[in-house]
Amino acid sequence: MPVLVNGRAGQLDPLDRGLQYGDGLFETMAVRDGRARFVDWHLARLADGACRLALRLPDQEQMRAQIAAAWPAGRGVVKLIWTRGAEGRGYRPPVNVDPTCIAAGFEWPAWPAAAWSEGVRLRYCQMRLGRNPLLAGIKHLNRLEQVLARAEWDDEGIAEGLMLDDRGQVISGTQSNLFAVIAGQIVTPALDQCGVAGIMRRAFCAWSALHATAVVERSLQPDELETAAEIFMTNALIGAWPVRELAGRQVPAGPLAVRFNSWLAAQG
Amino acid sequence: MPVLVNGRAGQLDPLDRGLQYGDGLFETMAVRDGRARFVDWHLARLADGACRLALRLPDQEQMRAQIAAAWPAGRGVVKLIWTRGAEGRGYRPPVNVDPTCIAAGFEWPAWPAAAWSEGVRLRYCQMRLGRNPLLAGIKHLNRLEQVLARAEWDDEGIAEGLMLDDRGQVISGTQSNLFAVIAGQIVTPALDQCGVAGIMRRAFCAWSALHATAVVERSLQPDELETAAEIFMTNALIGAWPVRELAGRQVPAGPLAVRFNSWLAAQG
Numbered sequence: 001m002p003v004l005v006n007g008r009a010g011q012l013d014p015l016d017r018g019l020q021y022g023d024g025l026f027e028t029m030a031v032r033d034g035r036a037r038f039v040d041w042h043l044a045r046l047a048d049g050a051c052r053l054a055l056r057l058p059d060q061e062q063m064r065a066q067i068a069a070a071w072p073a074g075r076g077v078v079k080l081i082w083t084r085g086a087e088g089r090g091y092r093p094p095v096n097v098d099p100t101c102i103a104a105g106f107e108w109p110a111w112p113a114a115a116w117s118e119g120v121r122l123r124y125c126q127m128r129l130g131r132n133p134l135l136a137g138i139k140h141l142n143r144l145e146q147v148l149a150r151a152e153w154d155d156e157g158i159a160e161g162l163m164l165d166d167r168g169q170v171i172s173g174t175q176s177n178l179f180a181v182i183a184g185q186i187v188t189p190a191l192d193q194c195g196v197a198g199i200m201r202r203a204f205c206a207w208s209a210l211h212a213t214a215v216v217e218r219s220l221q222p223d224e225l226e227t228a229a230e231i232f233m234t235n236a237l238i239g240a241w242p243v244r245e246l247a248g249r250q251v252p253a254g255p256l257a258v259r260f261n262s263w264l265a266a267q268g
Numbered sequence: 269m270p271v272l273v274n275g276r277a278g279q280l281d282p283l284d285r286g287l288q289y290g291d292g293l294f295e296t297m298a299v300r301d302g303r304a305r306f307v308d309w310h311l312a313r314l315a316d317g318a319c320r321l322a323l324r325l326p327d328q329e330q331m332r333a334q335i336a337a338a339w340p341a342g343r344g345v346v347k348l349i350w351t352r353g354a355e356g357r358g359y360r361p362p363v364n365v366d367p368t369c370i371a372a373g374f375e376w377p378a379w380p381a382a383a384w385s386e387g388v389r390l391r392y393c394q395m396r397l398g399r400n401p402l403l404a405g406i407k408h409l410n411r412l413e414q415v416l417a418r419a420e421w422d423d424e425g426i427a428e429g430l431m432l433d434d435r436g437q438v439i440s441g442t443q444s445n446l447f448a449v450i451a452g453q454i455v456t457p458a459l460d461q462c463g464v465a466g467i468m469r470r471a472f473c474a475w476s477a478l479h480a481t482a483v484v485e486r487s488l489q490p491d492e493l494e495t496a497a498e499i500f501m502t503n504a505l506i507g508a509w510p511v512r513e514l515a516g517r518q519v520p521a522g523p524l525a526v527r528f529n530s531w532l533a534a535q536g
Contacts, residue, residue, distance in 0.1 A: 003282045011279030012287065014271045014370045019280060019349070021411035022290035053412070054419060081287070089374065091411065091418040091442055102282045106357065130398030130462070131434055135412060142410035143289035143359065144321070144403060147352075150359040151322060166399055174359055194398070 001076075001105035004069055016100055018083030021091065022141035024099075025049040026081040027199075030237050031105075032268055034073040038236065039064065041199045046082065049138035055084055056099060063101075071105030077237060079104045081141070111238065116261060119244030119253060120159035120233070124222070125149040125174065129165045131193040139196050150174045159241065160233055162222075165194050170220040176233040176241070177201035179215065181254055182224055190217045200234035207260055230254025239264045269344075269373035272337055284368055286351030289359065290409035292367075293317040294349040295467075298505050299373075300536055302341040306504065307332065309467045314350065317406035323352055324367060331369075339373030345505060347372045349409070379506065384529060387512030387521060388427035388501070392490070393417040393442065397433045399461040407464050417442045427509065428501055430490075433462050438488040444501040444509070445469035447483065449522060450492055458485045468502035475528055498522025507532045 002009035017023035025046055029036040036042065043060050050057045057063070063080070070078045081102040088094035127149040135142070149161055160173040171189050172178055177198040179188045186208055191197050205215045225231060231243040231251050240257040244250065270277035285291035293314055297304040304310065311328050318325045325331070331348070338346045349370040356362035395417040403410070417429055428441040439457050440446055445466040447456045454476055459465050473483045493499060499511040499519050508525040512518065 005282055010282075012282045012284075014273055014278075014280045014349075015372065016280075016287070017415075019284070019287045019351075019370070019409070020294075021415050022409055023412060023415050026288075053416065081282075083287075091414045093415055093419050102287070104283065127402055128400065130400035130403070132396065132398035132413065134395055134416065135398070140412055141287070141290055142412045144291060144408055144410045145400065146359045147285075147289050147291050147361055148321065148402060151361050 003104040006101055013086040016083055016086045018141055024081055024083030024141045026079060026139055026141060028236055029078045031071045031076045031078055036067050036078060038199050038203060041202055049140060052138050057082055066101050066103040070103035075108045077106040077108060115159060115241050119242035121157055121245040122243050123153055123158050123161050124247050125152050125161040125163050129163050129171050129194040131165055133193055136194050137191045137197040146174045170222055171195040173233050176235040179232050180225055180228040181230040182228050186213060186215045187220060188215050188217055189220045198234060199236045204234050204260055207263055212256060230256055232257035271372040274369055281354040284351055284354045286409055292349055292351030292409045294347060294407055294409060296504055297346045299339045299344045299346055304335050304346060306467050306471060309470055320406050325350055334369050334371040338371035343376045345374040383427060383509050387510035389425055389513040390511050391421060391426050391429050392515050393420055393429040393431050397431050397439050397462040399433055401461055404462050405459045405465040414442045438490055439463040441501050444503040447500050448493055448496040449498040450496050454481060454483045455488060456483050456485055457488045466502060467504045468507060472502050472528055475531055498524055500525035
């Protein structure tokens with residue numbers, strides 16, 4: 001599929017603020033049978049991010065049309081980027097500028113089925129996440145911390161890296177959120193200082209409140225994970241990957257990720 | 269002047285990692301008589317940044333050629349961006365990929381002469397700088413903190429905003445570095461946790477060691493600025509702007525910025 005820039009196959013103005021400053025937002029969505037999964041929540045997160053950045057976005061129908069155009073049928077992935085456009089030189093954001101939309105469709109990635117059935121192996125990243133409450137939670141285009149964290153390993157047997165913040169608290173994977181069952185509670189790190197509040201994280205929390213127990217969002221120390229009865233990672237494409245090994249230590253298999261993935265699969 | 273992408277007038281692949289993740293570096297240079305001022309230092313900072321990001325850059329002669337092509341003669345500004353290219357999907361950086369070069373030339377900005385002769389007014393920004401030692405000092409493309417800080421005011425009488433880090437220490441302006449004369453010492457904030465180590469900051473430190481006293485790099489609290497005998501802001505284009513007012517309080521005029529600007533002007 002060609003990449004669409006403002007709805008047409010094409011290239012990007014190199015003065016676009018998305019390139020110049022990372023001045024924009026993105027969403028990565030799973031498409032099944034031509035429909036983007038959890039699209040309402042993806043658009044809601046975009047709206048939250050746009051509010052935080054004071055970025056003008058078009059109405060939801062136009063955004064849905066961009067998604068559909070990027071991957072019209074079957075199973076795939078759509079990545080949607082909105083930037084503050086190509087006007088203005090210098091950091092000062094121009095007002096009333098039309099945003100730029102980049103919509104790209106990709107084939108569904110070929111992950112090994114064992115990631116779901118047997119679980120994945122995790123490592124800790126050296127790269128820490130800097131904290132900025134005004135940028136925390138939203139999916140903006142400043143992602144160098146994740147790029148450098150992901151550059152730390154090339155062992156294909158390691159599926160994901162855990163990132164701590166500068167205080168040493170557990171925040172997330174490089175491209176996924178973390179859940180752990182600790183002392184009978186389902187815990188996920190609070191994301192008020194850094195990290196991205198993933199759509200599948202939201203979906204798990206909604207599911208869990210109905211089918212298990214309410215998830216506790218709180219600060220989480222690395223040593224707490226050593227006693228976890230179950231750990232799993234979520235993102236919009238993978239659903240939930242059970243963790244079977246963290247930094248060389250075995251992690252028990254648990255029922256939650258499996259139950260959630262079954263529910264998710266039944267949603268189509 | 270057209271914007272050059274890899275040496276030719278053109279547009280950018282929207283899958284370029286510079287847009288997708290801010291995975292790249294930039295430099296903004298003053299050009300006089302067709303020569304980029306402090307070009308060796310700009311290229312040295314690029315090399316430092318490339319080392320930090322494990323980004324492959326071409327040799328210096330190729331980089332100089334890009335700069336010259338972007339603004340060949342007279343007085344202007346060149347902004348040079350290097351990204352990790354358009355290969356690879358996901359945060360994991362591809363290896364041995366050719367970087368993308370974007371070179372843009374701009375007319376010299378029309379700043380009022382009073383900024384140098386009378387000094388400028390500063391405010392404090394609400395937006396704080398998150399700390400990440402692995403990204404501190406280099407001029408990478410993740411600049412949302414600066415964009416949102418600059419969005420905080422639209423009073424044209426305020427030239428710059430001071431940014432603190434998340435601990436409340438003074439770091440820099442949104443697009444400039446800060447120097448202050450405190451208790452007889454010339455102080456500039458240490459940039460080992462966040463901030464950009466500006467080329468004019470380096471130039472001032474080099475000049476000061478020869479013509480005044482060695483600059484002290486250290487942590488700096490906002491209340492220390494209330495007793496400063498002189499404050500000024502530096503960047504690669506402006507040289508040094510004396511500060512005459514900080515957050516509504518008058519700041520004394522001092523000799524250092526004036527002497528430095530005279531020296532700088534004499535360099536051509």
